[in-house]
Amino acid sequence: MKSKLLAIFCVLLLSPPAIVAGSKKAEQVVDSGTFGIFVAGRRVATEKFQISQSPEESLASSELRLEDGSKNGQRAEMKLSPSGDLVRYKWSEFGSSSAQAVVEPQNEFLVEHIAATETQKAAERSFLLPTSTLILEDYFFSHRQILLWRYLAAQCRASQSQQGCAMTRTQFGVLVPRQQNSEMVSIEFVGKESTPVRGAQRELNRFNLQVEGVEWALWVDDQYKVQRILVASEKVEVIRE
Numbered sequence: 001m002k003s004k005l006l007a008i009f010c011v012l013l014l015s016p017p018a019i020v021a022g023s024k025k026a027e028q029v030v031d032s033g034t035f036g037i038f039v040a041g042r043r044v045a046t047e048k049f050q051i052s053q054s055p056e057e058s059l060a061s062s063e064l065r066l067e068d069g070s071k072n073g074q075r076a077e078m079k080l081s082p083s084g085d086l087v088r089y090k091w092s093e094f095g096s097s098s099a100q101a102v103v104e105p106q107n108e109f110l111v112e113h114i115a116a117t118e119t120q121k122a123a124e125r126s127f128l129l130p131t132s133t134l135i136l137e138d139y140f141f142s143h144r145q146i147l148l149w150r151y152l153a154a155q156c157r158a159s160q161s162q163q164g165c166a167m168t169r170t171q172f173g174v175l176v177p178r179q180q181n182s183e184m185v186s187i188e189f190v191g192k193e194s195t196p197v198r199g200a201q202r203e204l205n206r207f208n209l210q211v212e213g214v215e216w217a218l219w220v221d222d223q224y225k226v227q228r229i230l231v232a233s234e235k236v237e238v239i240r241e
Helices: 004-011 142-159
Strands: 028-039 042-053 058-066 073-080 086-094 100-106 109-115 123-127 170-176 181-197 200-211 214-220 226-231 236-240
Touching: 042 142, 058 142, 073 142, 142 170, 142 181, 142 200, 142 214, 142 226, 181 214, 181 226, 200 226
Parallel strands: none
Antiparallel strands: 028 042, 028 236, 042 058, 058 073, 073 086, 086 100, 100 109, 109 123, 170 181, 181 200, 200 214, 214 226, 226 236
């Protein structure tokens, strides 16, 4: 891992954007694409996502569509302040269900509004979590990439070294709105590794993510964009397309 990370994460999501006095920069797309989601080798869903940044906020939007022939799916939109604090998160289902949830700051902590339908009065659940807490929704794999970027930015700032970043094992508190609970996850850098992506071997950076005792392997390219995710114990594989 090289010191160029410091430059990359100064302009990417979760770092304060540069603001030129007297001018306003347009929104910049940081990453976009699709992830194919496979269970035991069979495609079950596709996530389409986009992550963008402006001087006022960062925005991550995703749409998950199932491959079972139905029109059911889920959407998520996460807004973050320039410092990385949560501004608003909205999750919703479409198709046969219209359930939705909204998470937003309230008195320096987080509150979730949950409703089974668009017209139902929302119930509230409060979490004693700081507004810097990241959302890590169940089925949106782009959220794992955002968590990885948060880890990289924190490691590089803490290092204060021109030679690179520490890349030590680090824990993060996250909120999972669909489950209406919070949990601790950990992430660490493993090293360069050859792994198959779309039928070809690629030399990529591997990170391990531990979630509730389950290990997720994330392989990312030199721009730190996720190319492959593997949850071996669950026979789940995610591939960037």
